Amino acid sequence: MTYKTVLLAVGVPQFQSDLRAVADLCATGNMHLSVLPIKIDTLPPMKDFAANLGPWGYDRTSEIEELAEVVKRAREMLSGLGISFDVVGRYAESMWLEHEVGERAWYADITLIGPSLKSDERLRRGVIEGALFHSARPILLASNLQSVTLQPRRILLAWNSSVESARAAREALDMMRNAEGVNVVMVEPKAASATIGEETGDCVASYLARHGVTVTIDRLPGGGRTIAEVLNQHALETGAELMVMGAYGHSRVRERVFGGVTKAMIDAPVVPVMMIR
Missing domain, CATH: 3.40.50.620 (HUPs)
Structure with a gap:
């Protein structure tokens, strides 16, 4: 299998080192980098749930804005590197996380899982199992993406x-x-x-x-x-x-x-x- 498109899934915090490492990998191999920043929908504690309900339900504005900022920063980091890339964020509900990751992975040859996702084990597990069970594509895990070679x-x-x-x-x-x-x-x-x-x-x-x-x-x-x-x-x-x-x-x-x-x-x-x- 010749790899032409690499999918990198990242969380909101501490994604920069993973992004730099995979960008270097794609530059070396002349591959397209598809970046998927993900934020899982979080609900307030039950005791605070009623207080947080507005006319349309729980206000997720701050979380969506946080994700949008990560998408913006990722695009800025990649824009000057001379590689082909796209960055599309996903604000996912827990029950649909695996399916959304799997669907995005359909359009890549391999999904890379780096150490930045370890800060959110629930997200990391969802990304890994989504790619494995819903994409028919391989994943590549590493404790340090700088050590990865295809x-x-x-x-x-x-x-x-x-x-x-x-x-x-x-x-x-x-x-x-x-x-x-x-x-x-x-x-x-x-x-x-x-x-x-x-x-x-x-x-x-x-x-x-x-x-x-x-x-x-x-x-x-x-x-x-x-x-x-x-x-x-x-x-x-x-x-x-x-x-x-x-x-x-x-x-x-x-x-x-x-x-x-x-x-x-x-x-x-x-x-x-x-x-x-």
Whole structure:
């Protein structure tokens, strides 16, 4: 996949560093940057609700003005950089947030999630799940967007014989083809299906090799650690600049309650992580 349009979702506070980093990324790769500043509709505490009601309901003027100021500042920051861009703000109700993010992501190749969203966990979760579940596009998370590249030299592909990991592998084919090497990593691999024996990784490695990808298969023991811990450690040991993985092989509810690889990577990406569902 050749990336021509990057979507960056940002909150109202502390968005400048994310915006600068992604602007540099787009300038280097000659990509269009689409910026989505979002403010979630907030209602007053119930005890104050009646007092805040006017003829048309709760007054959101200050929040809308705050969002408009962010849109203005983002446009001013980008206007002198010589890149193609657009900035469209969204004042979203909580129940529609995911759908609005997903719809905007239809018109981008990938959605970037930077550290600025960590100041509002509810917004960050809504953006991530909106893009994953409602756009059919990948997301890329990083603890520091300055470390992100869409032309990584070394890639770790987390493989678990799932539909999600197969989609991730297909999505990242161009990047893997142009990389110096790709480590296909399986942690305590199991059978891919009832009719196939132990997963060796040979099938996915052969598939990638036919596309010109230089592949190394790594079958790793858990050793009492979580899958996420094993993947993160191996990414650091192999110098991976990007981890590619499928997202939410289990339901969102199960991931939130019991944890899982997707949740662990979303909470604390050690290297930039590209996910697709």
